[in-house]
Amino acid sequence: MPALSKRDQLVNTALAMFTRDGFHSTGINGILEEAGVAKMTLYKYFKSKDELVVAALRLRDERFRDWFMQYVEADDAGPRERLLRVFDALNLWFNDKSVPGDKFRGCTFVNAASEYHDIDNPVRSLCAEHKRMMSMYLRGLVVQAGLRNPDSLAQQLNLLVEGAISNAYVCGDKNSALTGKAAAEALIKAAG
Amino acid sequence: MPALSKRDQLVNTALAMFTRDGFHSTGINGILEEAGVAKMTLYKYFKSKDELVVAALRLRDERFRDWFMQYVEADDAGPRERLLRVFDALNLWFNDKSVPGDKFRGCTFVNAASEYHDIDNPVRSLCAEHKRMMSMYLRGLVVQAGLRNPDSLAQQLNLLVEGAISNAYVCGDKNSALTGKAAAEALIKAAG
């Protein structure tokens, strides 16, 4: 298997460090040291730190959504069970059982949005886009389950997802995914 | 009315700037300039920037909870309506109609937790404590409404609250409070 390109080494290291220590707290020099890459190489591939941030978030988006959807759709569950498996996936994530070695530190995109207050920053667009894709995926699951008012229900379930993530991180409530699951079951039942 | 003490000037200015620009992005020097206070005065009242952050968050916690509870309990609503007024309060907040001049930039405590990854940092304890008090207040409303399984229901409603906040900020969905309200109504109805 081929070694990672210098560019990929940078993006991987940057993502790990941004996730671990935050975006503004993580300096360029630290990333270069940990990645074992020269500064000039970084600025060959990226015009600025912000561009590196965007690249790291793109990688996170790809990895996370792949893992998430793969888990939800595994085990040949029926459409109804699949919808509830969303919360089982969250439960694994919160308890560090998603990607190996990946310590849960909240949603990387929520964290990024918290650090980049300027709504016009490309980082913010990327965060919103990630959340939009996650909620659209959820909507698809609701449609497949044949439930009434799929748009409305999907938006409500999405709040449970986002609330569980926030609560798991800020309050350290590792059980919040199961709370969300119980609420989801009630909403789904009510929606026939 | 007496002018604010230098200490209070500092804390007020710091809170406004932390809220507007973030915690790590806001430097001591900028706060001093905007507050019109000398640097030595700051370090007379606070041992470090972190202590100023904590003081600013305490002020935010006090102000926000006061406003929130005052709104929920106004208009002599019955216990059931009061519970739903929680989401009306969120709706005002998201649409910049809570505290005058207060532009919505997500939950200050979620944002702080996003920037301070060390769980042992006093900032993190304060964020968790704020959320705990908010959820306990919610639990009280559920109990007053005489609903079944108040603990379980309150936790579920809390996820809707936190999800609405997150979604309103990250996705700019100014309508998320009403989505949360609809979900809350369904959960409450199901709980008899």
Add this chain to the structure above:
DNA sequence: TATAAAATATACCGATCTGTATATAGAGTT
């Protein structure tokens, strides 16, 4: 082996960061 591309080392820029040292000015009290 010659050549082009990729990556490196090193030094530096100006700015900003948190925090400290020192010395001075103003206000109120005794």
Add this chain to the structure above:
DNA sequence: AACTCTATATACAGATCGGTATATTTTATA
């Protein structure tokens, strides 16, 4: 008028920040 407390101005320390300039070395390919 002497004293005390608060606040100020100014300068500075030491570190780190993002980013650039220059020149050299490694690597891959022709």
